[in-house]
Amino acid sequence: MRKPRAKASSIPVESAQTASPVVAAPAKESEAVPSEQAKAPASLEAERPREKLAQAEAGLGIPQILLEGDEPFSPPMTGPGQKYALGPTAPVGQSGHDEAALPEAYGTGKLLLAARDPHWLYAHWDLTPQQQRRYNALSADRHLVVRVVPGTIGARPVTEVHVHPESRHWFIHTDRAETRYVAELGYYRPGRQWVTIATSAPAVTPPDTVSTDQTVRFATIPAQVRLTHLAALAKQGVPADLPPPEAARERALAELVTLHLLRQEWESSAEIAELVRGRGEQEVSAAQPALPAPLGGELENVSSPIAAAEQRPKGFWLNLNAELVIYGATEPNASVTIGGRPVSLRPDGTFSYRFSLPDGDHTVTVSAMSVEGELRQAELGFSRRTEHRGEVGAAPQDPSLKPPLPGDSR
Amino acid sequence: MSGYLALILHAHLPFVRHPEHERFLEENWLFEAITETYVPLLQLLEGWQRDGLQPRLTLTLTPTLCSMLRDHLLQGRYERHLNELIELAEKEVHRTLWEKPFHELAVFYHSRFGAVRDTYTACGRDLVGAFGKFQELGYLEIITSAATHALLPLLADHPPSLRAQILVARDHYRSCFGREPRGIWLPECAYVESLEDVLQEANLRWFVTDTHGLLHARPRPRYATFAPIFTPNGIAAFGRDPDSARQVWSRHAGYPGDPRYRDFYRDIGFDLDADYVKPHLPAPDQRGFTGIKYYRITGSSPDKEVYDRQAAIRAADEHAGHFLEARAAQFRRLAEILDRPPILVAPYDAELFGHWWYEGPEFLDFFVRKACCDQKVFELITPEDFLRRHPTHQVATPAASSWGEDGYWRVWLNEKNEWIYPHLRVAQDRMTELARRFPCGAGVSPAGTEASSPRFLQERALKQAARELLLAQASDWPFILRTGTSPDYARKRVKEHLLRFTRLYEQLIAAQLDPEWLKQVEWRDNLFPDVDYRYWT
Numbered sequence: 001m002r003k004p005r006a007k008a009s010s011i012p013v014e015s016a017q018t019a020s021p022v023v024a025a026p027a028k029e030s031e032a033v034p035s036e037q038a039k040a041p042a043s044l045e046a047e048r049p050r051e052k053l054a055q056a057e058a059g060l061g062i063p064q065i066l067l068e069g070d071e072p073f074s075p076p077m078t079g080p081g082q083k084y085a086l087g088p089t090a091p092v093g094q095s096g097h098d099e100a101a102l103p104e105a106y107g108t109g110k111l112l113l114a115a116r117d118p119h120w121l122y123a124h125w126d127l128t129p130q131q132q133r134r135y136n137a138l139s140a141d142r143h144l145v146v147r148v149v150p151g152t153i154g155a156r157p158v159t160e161v162h163v164h165p166e167s168r169h170w171f172i173h174t175d176r177a178e179t180r181y182v183a184e185l186g187y188y189r190p191g192r193q194w195v196t197i198a199t200s201a202p203a204v205t206p207p208d209t210v211s212t213d214q215t216v217r218f219a220t221i222p223a224q225v226r227l228t229h230l231a232a233l234a235k236q237g238v239p240a241d242l243p244p245p246e247a248a249r250e251r252a253l254a255e256l257v258t259l260h261l262l263r264q265e266w267e268s269s270a271e272i273a274e275l276v277r278g279r280g281e282q283e284v285s286a287a288q289p290a291l292p293a294p295l296g297g298e299l300e301n302v303s304s305p306i307a308a309a310e311q312r313p314k315g316f317w318l319n320l321n322a323e324l325v326i327y328g329a330t331e332p333n334a335s336v337t338i339g340g341r342p343v344s345l346r347p348d349g350t351f352s353y354r355f356s357l358p359d360g361d362h363t364v365t366v367s368a369m370s371v372e373g374e375l376r377q378a379e380l381g382f383s384r385r386t387e388h389r390g391e392v393g394a395a396p397q398d399p400s401l402k403p404p405l406p407g408d409s410r
Numbered sequence: 411m412s413g414y415l416a417l418i419l420h421a422h423l424p425f426v427r428h429p430e431h432e433r434f435l436e437e438n439w440l441f442e443a444i445t446e447t448y449v450p451l452l453q454l455l456e457g458w459q460r461d462g463l464q465p466r467l468t469l470t471l472t473p474t475l476c477s478m479l480r481d482h483l484l485q486g487r488y489e490r491h492l493n494e495l496i497e498l499a500e501k502e503v504h505r506t507l508w509e510k511p512f513h514e515l516a517v518f519y520h521s522r523f524g525a526v527r528d529t530y531t532a533c534g535r536d537l538v539g540a541f542g543k544f545q546e547l548g549y550l551e552i553i554t555s556a557a558t559h560a561l562l563p564l565l566a567d568h569p570p571s572l573r574a575q576i577l578v579a580r581d582h583y584r585s586c587f588g589r590e591p592r593g594i595w596l597p598e599c600a601y602v603e604s605l606e607d608v609l610q611e612a613n614l615r616w617f618v619t620d621t622h623g624l625l626h627a628r629p630r631p632r633y634a635t636f637a638p639i640f641t642p643n644g645i646a647a648f649g650r651d652p653d654s655a656r657q658v659w660s661r662h663a664g665y666p667g668d669p670r671y672r673d674f675y676r677d678i679g680f681d682l683d684a685d686y687v688k689p690h691l692p693a694p695d696q697r698g699f700t701g702i703k704y705y706r707i708t709g710s711s712p713d714k715e716v717y718d719r720q721a722a723i724r725a726a727d728e729h730a731g732h733f734l735e736a737r738a739a740q741f742r743r744l745a746e747i748l749d750r751p752p753i754l755v756a757p758y759d760a761e762l763f764g765h766w767w768y769e770g771p772e773f774l775d776f777f778v779r780k781a782c783c784d785q786k787v788f789e790l791i792t793p794e795d796f797l798r799r800h801p802t803h804q805v806a807t808p809a810a811s812s813w814g815e816d817g818y819w820r821v822w823l824n825e826k827n828e829w830i831y832p833h834l835r836v837a838q839d840r841m842t843e844l845a846r847r848f849p850c851g852a853g854v855s856p857a858g859t860e861a862s863s864p865r866f867l868q869e870r871a872l873k874q875a876a877r878e879l880l881l882a883q884a885s886d887w888p889f890i891l892r893t894g895t896s897p898d899y900a901r902k903r904v905k906e907h908l909l910r911f912t913r914l915y916e917q918l919i920a921a922q923l924d925p926e927w928l929k930q931v932e933w934r935d936n937l938f939p940d941v942d943y944r945y946w947t
Binding site for chain 2: 077078079082083086090102110114115116117118120122169207208209212215216218220221222226227249252253347348
């Protein structure tokens, strides 16, 4: 770890840093994912011998090249500040002894389900290790399974996730946004008989598209009346007696709306430095780096409520398409390729990748290599065959998606 | 006049107060923010008042921030910090006597810190009161936020916790400002439909969502983000305008990254000799920021050039002019499309102006002055004023959303911090159990009751349990765990509050309170003295 030099002005400072390079200057778009912050500089006491040396060197600008090879050199943090930053690296924890630890589990047996975003749910089950081991032993698969269904239990399960025997939580990907889900934790007995351990309360995924409902109701809310007295007012909402919108105006506004969603860059309380650093945390897709990642693929849907109204053919119609999402997790510092293409990991080590899925057989190879060179690989085979009855069109699909292998592979 | 611009500054810090240590590193968040953001903002307001301007801005002061600003221990520590900083600046003035560019900067810092101290002393160390005064004078609308800035959608399946976060905040606002809060800053703009009931109960009239919170509303808002919508409960939801946000925050073309501006990281606390800076460091045994920085961003290479204050001010002026022109152009374009004057909502973290972006207050000053004096295209307004002038809006339900990265709750619920939630769930259920089991605390102890009488002791323990739970629910801890800026501290905070809560719970259930320990905990976590634990019923 490099310590800051003694003299302020003449010698460039290198701070101890292993996080990815952060630059404030625009146009640097790195895919680098910010990794764990380096250990903080050790106490000031440790600095003394080095400072004596540095003072002896005072006045010399040591060319960077002479220092290379000592330690991996990372450029220091630079630019405007970052929320809660106390220095270029995270500080060492200050206070002394560590108190008792939190319990590993409370053993209530409850299943918690929370929606995290339009396509991800979080499930956690409160089983003690002993309880979990007992259920694992009863299970034919030797591990538990989480089933996620839309609506209520009894509906056809949308997703079944076989969880690691030691896991007590899982992030689950779901297809449908704006949907109420319920989850069941259980296991399969020998003979594929399902046994439920716990059922969750419902969780609703947020929408990720503009609404197709264009009805308009207006209400007048006087500022001086308490809301509790007004409750009925807004609900009654008077239907709009506005003239129907001019087509040209509607189109211009729709363009602005589409532009808004296209430009969404999650500027907010995220640190500027992280914003400048690049798209690391965004869901990886084959989209061009210049465009921020679309919100779960609704790019095509944004234009449809407004534009499609004019293009829709007369009579009954059906358009559809298919996509493939491959997702998973590994050590945050591993390198992963999917179908031969390197894939960025999010800081927590998760990743996902979307392919278009045309008719045909496709094989996708996923490999993960750890920093020490250990390899894990999986080969997934998919096949799509479409048969139409009546005229069926292709629904618009993100044009930047590619099929799993270059060209068709029948 | 073709439209309205609502500038909203959201000032928030988590409750960090460590009386058990003489100095504590993370208390520096508060001291830096006061020196570089809150006092400069107050100075801007004073300047506008002195020069007869009439801008209208909105400012969030979260309950945890207000509590810290009004806390005597922290006020004293801040004064000590500021005095040491001025002393350090004096030493710097002498040290750099023969190095012209550094010397000029040292002199600048010395006078700047002195001015901060003057302002702080002149308002009696009471920044909350000072901002409240500007609200009374009509310059500001001050709004509240959730009690400990919890991410409300993740509490939404436990309605009593949601209720407690909002009502405790409302009570605290009343005690700080002597009036009812009208608007609320939802932490991280995170909204779900189930918030409505408690917002209605608290009579909170408006909030802000991120752009897609409005654009994805059901049914589709006719005016996109250029007008608010009323939720079915009559609460107004304003959507953030992405164009105004992008120019200040954007990774591609945002103002703060300009190479002329001061670099945040090149602080003398890291650059200079350890013995020299040691007495002025925020933590006793490791390097940290002092607030004296001599370099500008310059570019992406590690070679930095000396900060040129005049050039940076000129840059701020340029950017303010650019921002003004961009807004005016936006309004002109919208005037062609819309049949009513639009409102652009531009919210920012207050700490952006001054702390992360050192020249931010100057930018704000230039912009407000230009907006008030040099143009007639738009008017600065607060959402409350806007609703009074225009009380008729479309009714729709906003979409669940946040302004966090990716637009939902990923930042606060991922592999780094998901471990927190199962503990919070259990603690929340237990708090409700306590509130139902001991409903009779009147909130105020009957006169003449001994401080150690069992009844009073129980009341104190229940209130402290409420405080510990609120502190554990802060969204700052999972945020810090995700971004890695101070993860050991964040982890420790969550753990400590949950452990203290659990211990209080067990003691209350077993009716075996420990008065000495309770007193200790009350002394350390002394947030919200009048918290009403019965909100959790």
